[in-house]
Amino acid sequence: MNDYVLRTISKESNIRALFALTTNLTREAGQRHQTTGAATHILADSLTGGALLGALLKVRHRMAIKIEGNGPARKSVVESDSYGHVRGYVAVPDLAAQGVTSPSEALGTAGLLTVSKDLKLKELYEGIVHLETSEIDRDLTYYLNQSEQIPSHVSLGVAVDDNHEVKIAGGLLIQSLPPYDESVVDQFADRLQEMPPLIDMLVEGNTPEDIAALLYGDEPYDILESRPLSFRCHCSRERSRKALMLIGADEIQQLLDDMGQAVIDCHFCHDRYVFSADELANLVKELQ
Ligand SMILES: [Zn+2]
Structure with a gap:
């Protein structure tokens, strides 16, 4: 199945929710950089996070997420745009030799997450937060709530095989629409807690559409768009x-x-x- 991101909204709860399948692009990135150990996980999560946040950009806008920590992976950098193109790398891709399997340990507990956006204005937009947990979805959640001040919840999942390659990857983003209401996002995050872990749902073959249906339950919602995602670099x-x-x-x-x-x-x-x-x-x- 090809990678894509599904954009949905609920008028009832005044939220938007994005569901992404990113298996191919994260696997390709891992193969290109020959990531091992926790680096495969970090790169996949970073790229999926980039794809989700990139899907909120307007035409021709671009963004980058840089996560720099004091762990052996040192940093991950991803870039994405409004067309669903994502690229990225981990500074130290071969982590298996160092025996580091936990992504948060590999990133390190002290560091910064920086988001910069090229919104075709005079200056780049930049938001910086300290790493809270060094788990990328929780830190992106923290960034969106603290720096952009938009009540949001991010969940990312990746399964890696014995050859350090991505088996399946995806993620979701729930975000309040103006006027912002934190409690609605909390309710959705609670619903998510009651569901099986995202990665388990993906491994079982659930599509973004399936996961959206499970998350919304009885609540009516609209599917706005299904946009293809791919690993694409613009070097030449x-x-x-x-x-x-x-x-x-x-x-x-x-x-x-x-x-x-x-x-x-x-x-x-x-x-x-x-x-x-x-x-x-x-x-x-x-x-x-
Ligand atoms: Zn390149």
């Missing part, structure tokens, strides 16, 4: 060439003398762009 050979030119002719000449080539490795997707000696020599000429 041309962008890498421009980045290389920014370091200047002397530095490029240095690379040429020392290495005979330059390799640009994209942080977000791990694609590698190799520039040969001839290409580097041409760049130097172009710059001089």
Whole structure:
């Protein structure tokens, strides 16, 4: 099944709820970065969180979530946009060797969660909170309530197989609509507590539509949209060439003398762009 996010609203409770299935994009990201141990879990949760928050953006808007802690994973960074494209990485992807299996332990208990949004205004919007639990869904919940001051609840789930690959992943976001009412979101969070854990529902094959139906129960709700989600990076050979030119002719000449080539490795997707000696020599000429 393809990845997608389902957007719903309830007029009765004045809330919106988003339900995402992110198995393919989180698995692809894990494979690209060769994550092991808790890193697979952290990357999947970060990407699903990014996909959910990204689904609230307006056309052409973009956002990033950076979680930096004092644990061995160091940080995770994800970016998403209004078109359902998500990309991201964990600073230290190979955590199995270190024997760290708990995501919150791997992130560390002290740190910051930063959300920045490009809303096509003069300045970027930025919101920062301290890590509360280092469990990504609880920290995103804390961020939305504290920093954006919108009563919200986030729940994320991922199952990882013995090869450190994502088996299934997804998440949901419940949010009050203006005028905000915290108690309604609390009621939905309580309902969620009474349901099986999100990851169990996903493993059993429940779709976002099924989980929405279970969460709303007897309450009427509208499905507004089902939007495809995918792992997509916007790096390219041309962008890498421009980045290389920014370091200047002397530095490029240095690379040429020392290495005979330059390799640009994209942080977000791990694609590698190799520039040969001839290409580097041409760049130097172009710059001089
Ligand atoms: Zn890339």
